[in-house]
Amino acid sequence: xxxxxxxxxxxxxxxxxxxxxxxxxxxxxxxxxxxxxxxxxxxxxxxxxxxxxxxxxxxxxxxxxxxxxxxxxxxxxxxxxxxxxxxxxxxxxxxxxxxxxxxxxxxxxxxxxxxxxxxxxxxxxxxxxxxxxxxxxxxxxxxxxxxxxxxxxxxxxxxxxxxxxxxxxxxxxxxxxxxxxxxxxxxxxxxxxxxxxxxxxxxxxxxxxxxxxxxxxxxxxxxxxxxxxxxxxxxxxxxxxxxxxxxxxxxxxxxxxxxxxxxxxxxxxxxxxxxxxxxxxxxxxxxxxxxxxxxxxxxxxxxxxxxxxxxxxxxxxxxxxxxxxxxxxxxxxxxxxxxxxxxxxxxxxxxxxxxxxxxxxxxxxxxxxxxxxxxxxxxxxxxxxxxxxxxxxxxxxxxxxxxxxxxxxxxxxxxxxxxxxxxxxxxxxxxxxxxxxxxxxxxxxxxxxxxxxxxxxxxxxxxxxxxxxxxxxxxxxxxxxxxxxxxxxxxxxxxxxxxxxxxxxxxxxxxxxxxx
Amino acid sequence: xxxxxxxxxxxxxxxxxxxxxxxxxxxxxxxxxxxxxxxxxxxxxxxxxxxxxxxxxxxxxxxxxxxxxxxxxxxxxxxxxxxxxxxxxxxxxxxxxxxxxxxxxxxxxxxxxxxxxxxxxxxxxxxxxxxxxxxxxxxxxxxxxxxxxxxxxxxxxxxxxxxxxxxxxxxxxxxxxxxxxxxxxxxxxxxxxxxxxxxxxxx
Ligand code: SF4
Numbered sequence: 141x142x143x144x145x146x147x148x149x150x151x152x153x154x155x156x157x158x159x160x161x162x163x164x165x166x167x168x169x170x171x172x173x174x175x176x177x178x179x180x181x182x183x184x185x186x187x188x189x190x191x192x193x194x195x196x197x198x199x200x201x202x203x204x205x206x207x208x209x210x211x212x213x214x215x216x217x218x219x220x221x222x223x224x225x226x227x228x229x230x231x232x233x234x235x236x237x238x239x240x241x242x243x244x245x246x247x248x249x250x251x252x253x254x255x256x257x258x259x260x261x262x263x264x265x266x267x268x269x270x271x272x273x274x275x276x277x278x279x280x281x282x283x284x285x286x287x288x289x290x291x292x293x294x295x296x297x298x299x300x301x302x303x304x305x306x307x308x309x310x311x312x313x314x315x316x317x318x319x320x321x322x323x324x325x326x327x328x329x330x331x332x333x334x335x336x337x338x339x340x341x342x343x344x345x346x347x348x349x350x351x352x353x354x355x356x357x358x359x360x361x362x363x364x365x366x367x368x369x370x371x372x373x374x375x376x377x378x379x380x381x382x383x384x385x386x387x388x389x390x391x392x393x394x395x396x397x398x399x400x401x402x403x404x405x406x407x408x409x410x411x412x413x414x415x416x417x418x419x420x421x422x423x424x425x426x427x428x429x430x431x432x433x434x435x436x437x438x439x440x441x442x443x444x445x446x447x448x449x450x451x452x453x454x455x456x457x458x459x460x461x462x463x464x465x466x467x468x469x470x471x472x473x474x475x476x477x478x479x480x481x482x483x484x485x486x487x488x489x490x491x492x493x494x495x496x497x498x499x500x501x502x503x504x505x506x507x508x509x510x511x512x513x514x515x516x517x518x519x520x521x522x523x524x525x526x527x528x529x530x531x532x533x534x535x536x537x538x539x540x541x542x543x544x545x546x547x548x549x550x551x552x553x554x555x556x557x558x559x560x561x562x563x564x565x566x567x568x569x570x571x572x573x574x575x576x577x578x579x580x581x582x583x584x585x586x587x588x589x590x591x592x593x594x595x596x597x598x599x600x601x602x603x604x605x606x607x608x609x610x611x612x613x614x615x616x617x618x619x620x621x622x623x624x625x626x627x628x629x630x631x632x633x634x635x636x637x638x639x640x641x642x643x644x645x646x647x648x649x650x651x652x653x654x655x656x
Numbered sequence: 657x658x659x660x661x662x663x664x665x666x667x668x669x670x671x672x673x674x675x676x677x678x679x680x681x682x683x684x685x686x687x688x689x690x691x692x693x694x695x696x697x698x699x700x701x702x703x704x705x706x707x708x709x710x711x712x713x714x715x716x717x718x719x720x721x722x723x724x725x726x727x728x729x730x731x732x733x734x735x736x737x738x739x740x741x742x743x744x745x746x747x748x749x750x751x752x753x754x755x756x757x758x759x760x761x762x763x764x765x766x767x768x769x770x771x772x773x774x775x776x777x778x779x780x781x782x783x784x785x786x787x788x789x790x791x792x793x794x795x796x797x798x799x800x801x802x803x804x805x806x807x808x809x810x811x812x813x814x815x816x817x818x819x820x821x822x823x824x825x826x827x828x829x830x831x832x833x834x835x836x837x838x839x840x841x842x843x844x845x846x847x848x849x850x851x852x853x854x855x856x857x858x859x
Contacts, residue, residue: 192840195840195841196840196841199841200841211691212689212691213688213689213691216686216688216689217688219686220685220686220687220688223683223684223685223686224685226683227680227683227685230671230674230678230680230683231671231674231678231679231680231683232667232671233664233667233668233671234680235680236663236664236667237664240660246824251659252658252659252660252663253659254659254662254663258659302848303838304836304838304839304847305838308838308839323838323839324841326839327840328839328840328842331839354836354839354840354842354844355844355846357839358836358839358844358846358847359846361847362846362847362848365848366762366848369848370758370759370762383823386823386824388823388824394834394835394836394837394847395834395835395836395847395848395849396796396834396847396848396849396850397847397848399792399796399828399848399849400796400848402792403792403793403796404758404793404796404797414663414667419680421818421823422818422819424818425688425814425815425818425819426688428814428818428829429814432778436837438831439703439706439777439778439779439831440775440778440779440780440814440829440831441831442707442830442831442832442833442834442835442849443828443829443830443831443834443849444827444828444829445792445826445827445828445829446823446826446827446828446829447826447827448823448824448825448826451785451825451826453755453791454785454791454792454793454826455791455792455793455826463663465663465666469663469666469667469669469670470670472667472670472671473666473669473670473671475673
């Protein structure tokens with residue numbers, strides 16, 4: 141653990157009753173993150189994190205709204221995006237084999253990985269075959285999901301993250317907190333400190349006179365990473381899209397680190413979730429319009445790279461594609477939850493989520509934070525085994541803002557409700573597991589408890605909860621305080637939870653996030 | 657069962673609810689109304705400039721002078737071996753990209769290329785790395801990219817671009833210089849790609 145991580149973890153635990161999720165000694169991990177309400181409580185106490193998050197999500201929200209308003213046929217694009225993904229998912233076996241054929245014809249080698257361990261083994265074996273002790277990496281959620289960096293480290297191979305935010309996270313021995321801007325929880329002076337202290341240990345040191353100006357910090361990252369780009373033999377990437385018809389892969393990025401990784405090394409390994417497919421080349425039209433505007437709030441991101449297998453004399457001459465399942469077929473099997481596989485990881489739903497804005501990504505304890513994480517993680521990992529996972533479907537007020545911005549129209553509230561009923565079913569007769577989910581639910585309803593309507597809810601409920609929480613909280617401490625909550629929502633959860641009389645969002649804007 | 661067959665079997669099991677006779681075409685996808693772009697060339701120039709790239713419009717006759725201005729102060733300039741000779745600028749020392757090692761590319765001051773097309777709506781330049789455009793590394797490693805786009809290469813929207821492009825060619829879509837907003841969402845132009853993008857719009 142780095143100095144800074146240790147400092148901040150001490151700082152956090154001093155301020156909050158519960159330990160915050162922190163890095164382990166050997167690389168950060170989400171394992172052991174406490175259930176959502178506990179982690180959220182800790183995050184709420186961290187005012188720096190809240191300030192950074194509020195600034196960031198507010199800025200991106202504004203940019204997104206402006207560039208979306210510019211597009212006359214935005215709704216048409218959303219409908220087309222959703223339909224194209226549905227088409228792909230409903231015929232995924234056909235498209236997967238089509239992709240395999242197209243890739244093979246274009247000179248790429250296709251691998252299939254049922255789970256994280258298989259995928260990691262494939263990547264490690266390829267890197268070993270090239271006798272390298274390092275790889276350069278483009279930001280990829282799939283590789284974080286499978287813990288590839290740790291697997292490479294175990295094999296004696298260092299994975300260099302090259303996205304600026306990922307570099308900050310990696311050098312700070314920290315965890316990403318946002319799909320799009322994983323270092324959103326760090327401010328500029330923290331970044332400067334991390335660079336000054338850690339860059340020298342990983343390669344070219346930061347200049348001694350480094351200031352906390354973002355332009356200077358970006359320049360330091362450019363200098364630091366360039367030698368790695370120029371010497372790397374093997375690169376690892378994900379892909380935003382994989383075109384079944386042609387075998388074309390696309391990576392959408394801003395900094396040029398993606399282009400460096402995709403172009404300079406001799407060997408390129410792309411780990412691609414099986415939900416990343418689109419049927420035809422023409423279909424990219426829709427997604428290349430939806431993604432940048434939803435994601436960074438730009439008309440187009442600075443760089444998009446597309447490649448189809450091997451191009452003689454240009455770029456990597458050995459191209460591997462690892463098609464990853466790792467729980468995705470379980471999501472596919474859930475007829476309600478299947479729509480989550482449409483997700484193009486734009487992160488728009490995070491930026492509009494009132495819960496996310498207050499708690500940050502770490503509270504979700506998973507690679508995929510925010511509203512999409514609250515539905516994807518329980519489906520990928522399965523409910524009924526882990527109270528952290530089971531608490532996630534409750535990390536929402538069901539306000540519906542996420543659906544409204546989602547470029548592929550994923551009805552996240554619908555899936556949340558569906559998963560809550562699964563959690564309840566999984567816990568039938570196993571009351572010991574109910575604690576976390578109940579606490580998450582009470583935490584959420586506690587937020588809206590300030591409305592007069594919610595306060596009318598049963599006094600009995602609050603007393604029951606109070607007792608439950610007293611009994612279950614570690615150290616006998618009350619984790620959440622006394623919160624009125626609708627008992628009826630719990631007992632009715634098999635159907636639809638009672639929506640708060642005032643929507644969470646209405647309450648949020650009326651009270652300026654509870655500050656009035 | 658190997659991993660491939662196991663995954664495909666799981667996919668098929670997961671899709672039990674999909675009627676056996678359903679085809680992909682049965683999942684209807686609404687058609688898009690093509691947006692009307694009244695002045696694509698003007699819009700292209702405006703939107704490229706929005707990204708903090710330099711955009712200069714000129715006639716073919718003016719091009720040599722505008723090129724010389726764009727390359728003022730550049731010592732050694734990388735050029736694709738098949739860059740049309742009429743685009744060869746006076747001034748810098750021209751270094752042809754005869755599969756130079758990447759470390760050699762890193763020692764050069766800039767690169768001059770043509771483009772495959774431009775997209776007005778998004779201010780995007782697309783390279784498919786055909787004649788005059790260089791291989792992918794050529795427009796990536798040097799810190800300055802001067803790109804010549806003809807006005808007749810500018811299309812209205814992303815749909816027009818996708819329809820015109822060949823997916824079997826590698827492509828780089830460029831919208832302004834490289835940028836990051838990773839530190840407090842402050843946009844900084846110039847990280848790993850060329851920090852300066854200079855577009856000459858000719859026609
Ligand atoms: S669920 Fe929708 S809004 Fe959220 S990241 Fe995925 S595509 Fe974007």
